[in-house]
Structures are given as structure tokens and as C-alpha cells.
Amino acid sequence: MAECGTWSAYCAGCHCLRCDEAQYQYKTRYRFDLARGLTRQVENGPVTEHLKKLHEEGWSDEQIAASCGVSLPTVTAHRLGLHPRIQRTIADQLLSATPTPGNVSATSKVRGLGSTRRARALVAIGHSLNTLTRETRLARSTVGRVTSGCSSWIAAETAQVVAETYERMSGTLGASDRSRAYAQRNGWAPPLAWDDIDDPNEVPDFGEEVPAYVANVENYKELARIQGYSQEAAAARLGISLSQLKWQIAHYNKKNAA
Structure with missing residues (x-):
């Protein structure tokens, strides 16, 4: 039953004063819209x-x-x-419908691709699975399945947790060289390689075929200029240590000064 005092209630047969007023307001708005060339x-x-x-x-x-x-x-x-x-x-x-893991039911299933890319990107900058397990507070088996990509569909709640963890940790270099090496062997892209990490058609951008130190320094300069990144934060996004970035900057400047 439509709520009294609405156009729907009037159409359903209620002609009390409130419904009559709702009908009058509806007709007034309708005529006004027609005068402006708008259709319902x-x-x-x-x-x-x-x-x-x-x-x-x-x-x-x-x-x-x-x-x-x-x-x-x-x-x-x-x-x-x-x-x-x-x-x-x-x-x-x-x-305007734009479903995301954050605005759908926590128990519903969403595609796992974006979560897998996020987990692998964090591994690529040195965060181990143990660290991801601790930071996400998910079961280690869940973190392992997400990172391996063996689950095409995951719970929306899990995807949301992974996304929040990624936002918090993607600018911080991890301590595990073993994780970085594993990611490199498997071709896992760091955070900076992604423009839209959830786009299934996107291919990670590992940079042009230039010496690694050149690519890193030029990426650092762009991060510092546009987003105000410090050397430490940029090194984390690039998946290298701060000492490596400092050496590469010095080497880059020396080459360009020659």
C-alpha cells in the first residue's frame, strides 16, 4: 500500500487532503517540466x-x-x-550505478583480478605474505589464494580489505628481498606500473627500454614534482631501496653532467 500523502497513494484511490495536495504538486511539476521541454x-x-x-x-x-x-x-x-x-x-x-566491493553485500562475490594485482604489487615492493596476512588480518590461506590468482571470484568483504591494505602500504617499501626477487621472476608489476589496476584490459607499464637507473630516476622526479613524494616514498613505489635510489640519482646526474 502506497504511503498516504503521495502521488502513488492518490493513484491508488486515496483522495484525502494530503493526497489531493500531492496530486496537485505532481501535476504542477509535470506542466512546468513540459514547458521547459523536459519529458518524464x-x-x-x-x-x-x-x-x-x-x-x-x-x-x-x-x-x-x-x-x-x-x-x-x-x-x-x-x-x-x-x-x-x-x-x-x-x-x-x-x-550512475558503479558497484564496488565497498557498496555491495559483504558476502557477495566479486572478480578477484584487482585484488590479485594489488597483492602481487605489494609483494613486488618487498612485502611478504606473512606481512600481508598480518596487515589484512585475513587467513594466510586466503591471502595465498588471492595472491596466486587461483580464485577468479572472491568475497566482496575480502576484496575491500585487500584494497584498503593496498592503499595503506603501496607507498612503503617492504623488508623482504626474497619477496621482491620472487615477484620479479614471475613478472609481477609494482604499484607504479598500474594506471587502473582494476581494468582487466590494462597491461602494466614497466617503462621504456632504457637503463633501469634512468627509468627509476625519471619516475622519481615525476613523483616528486606532481605528488610531492620524498625519495623514501618514491623508492617504495619503485620497488627499490632508498640507498639504491640515491646511488642511481647520483649516477644519473653524473652521466648528464658529462
Whole structure:
């Protein structure tokens, strides 16, 4: 039953003073919108395309509905294109739907690719699995599965924890040379190699074919200029020690001064 004092209640047959006032306000807004050339309904095509794209990325109708506050049946109907037109307000909500591990049910499943890349990036800058286990407070077996990439789908709650840990630790160099060497052997990219770490089509940028010290120094300069990074923070993002970066800067300056 629609709530009294609303347009829906008026349409359902209630003609009390509050519902009559709601009907009057609705009609007034409707005439005002028509005078401005605005319609209450729009073509459903862009909405259907947006929902299909989210579905192809692995998001369920339930997760999309939770992220934008629209009912599940409405999401499903418009993803399938069952209606040629849609209310403008609902269209705006659906087009703004951007499900993330943080705004869907903690127990629902999300793609594990972004979490795997984040865990591997942290290993690439020297954080061991034991460190990641301690910092995430997840079971070591869970951290191992995420890092290995053997789980294509993981709990949204796990993905959120990994993302928060990555944001906190990606600017700090870890203490494990063994982890760095393991990541290098397996081609795991450090944080700086990613632009959009969640984009399944993105390929990590390891830099141009130039000497490693040149790439590191030029990346450091860019980090310092644009984001105000210190040498220590930049070294952590680059996956090298502070002493290595200082030596490379000195060597770079000497070469360019010659």
C-alpha cells in the first residue's frame, strides 16, 4: 500500500487532503517540466547498454541494485531491455550505478583480478605474505589464494580489505628481498606500473627500454614534482631501496653532467 500523502497513494484511490495536495504538486511539476521541454520518460537504450556492460564485468543484478538504490526487478527488466522507455529519475540512478566491493553485500562475490594485482604489487615492493596476512588480518590461506590468482571470484568483504591494505602500504617499501626477487621472476608489476589496476584490459607499464637507473630516476622526479613524494616514498613505489635510489640519482646526474 502506497504511503498516504503521495502521488502513488492518490493513484491508488486515496483522495484525502494530503493526497489531493500531492496530486496537485505532481501535476504542477509535470506542466512546468513540459514547458521547459523536459519529458518524464526517456529511451531505455543507454540504460540497457550500461547495465549489460556492468553484467559483462561480473556484477550481478543484486549488486547493481544495491549500489544505486533501485529495486532488483527494475534492474533486471531494464538490463534485458523489456521496456522501450524508462522514467528519467530511474534512468539517472541506473546510469550512475558503479558497484564496488565497498557498496555491495559483504558476502557477495566479486572478480578477484584487482585484488590479485594489488597483492602481487605489494609483494613486488618487498612485502611478504606473512606481512600481508598480518596487515589484512585475513587467513594466510586466503591471502595465498588471492595472491596466486587461483580464485577468479572472491568475497566482496575480502576484496575491500585487500584494497584498503593496498592503499595503506603501496607507498612503503617492504623488508623482504626474497619477496621482491620472487615477484620479479614471475613478472609481477609494482604499484607504479598500474594506471587502473582494476581494468582487466590494462597491461602494466614497466617503462621504456632504457637503463633501469634512468627509468627509476625519471619516475622519481615525476613523483616528486606532481605528488610531492620524498625519495623514501618514491623508492617504495619503485620497488627499490632508498640507498639504491640515491646511488642511481647520483649516477644519473653524473652521466648528464658529462
